[in-house]
Amino acid sequence: LGKKFSGAILVPVHAEEARGENALPNVFAEKIHDLTGLEVDYDIVQVNKAQRTEKSKIERIFQKVLFDGEIKNGYNYIIVDDVVTQGGTVRGLKEYIEQNGGNVVAITALATGKARPTQISITPYTIQILKERFGYERFNDALKEFGVANSVDELTESEGRDIYTSFGSLDAFRNRGIEAKQEGSAHASKGTISQEKGEGRVS
Numbered sequence: 001l002g003k004k005f006s007g008a009i010l011v012p013v014h015a016e017e018a019r020g021e022n023a024l025p026n027v028f029a030e031k032i033h034d035l036t037g038l039e040v041d042y043d044i045v046q047v048n049k050a051q052r053t054e055k056s057k058i059e060r061i062f063q064k065v066l067f068d069g070e071i072k073n074g075y076n077y078i079i080v081d082d083v084v085t086q087g088g089t090v091r092g093l094k095e096y097i098e099q100n101g102g103n104v105v106a107i108t109a110l111a112t113g114k115a116r117p118t119q120i121s122i123t124p125y126t127i128q129i130l131k132e133r134f135g136y137e138r139f140n141d142a143l144k145e146f147g148v149a150n151s152v153d154e155l156t157e158s159e160g161r162d163i164y165t166s167f168g169s170l171d172a173f174r175n176r177g178i179e180a181k182q183e184g185s186a187h188a189s190k191g192t193i194s195q196e197k198g199e200g201r202v203s
Contacts, residue, residue, distance in 0.1 A: 002036025044069030087156035
């Protein structure tokens, strides 16, 4: 990483989980810093308690993770996490960095939650299945309506697969999204926060 992306900034995923803050990404980023000299930015943080590790794969899809912190315009960033399962959290962080002027050049993690390496970027094959089953424009509208993503192209490969294996129709997907919104409203009424280039493989 140090040789290939000289000058890049390491951003550990700052996640608030049910048992408290997940410190492993910070430790991993510090070790990479020790080996490469790359700068670590600890100020880009998750601002809601999604507690995604406690939830099912479908619950995680409908629970967006939000971030805050200053992004240096034009700088390259490397996202550092401990475990990547669906990739939704790193996708959200990648979107936040790039929407604010940064450029994500790599994602690295200690492990994946699956036997095979986690494919971050959604494949054309999975996009085609989703288009055929749900309709491209209507599905994009539903993704935006429920705060999942701006379009199918922004989903991770695992998210895309989990959606087409779990929902037989767009109506079924939308009904689950409505339930997630209602659950979020119920949690909010109790005073809790309910919200949550190249081939993107995790190294």
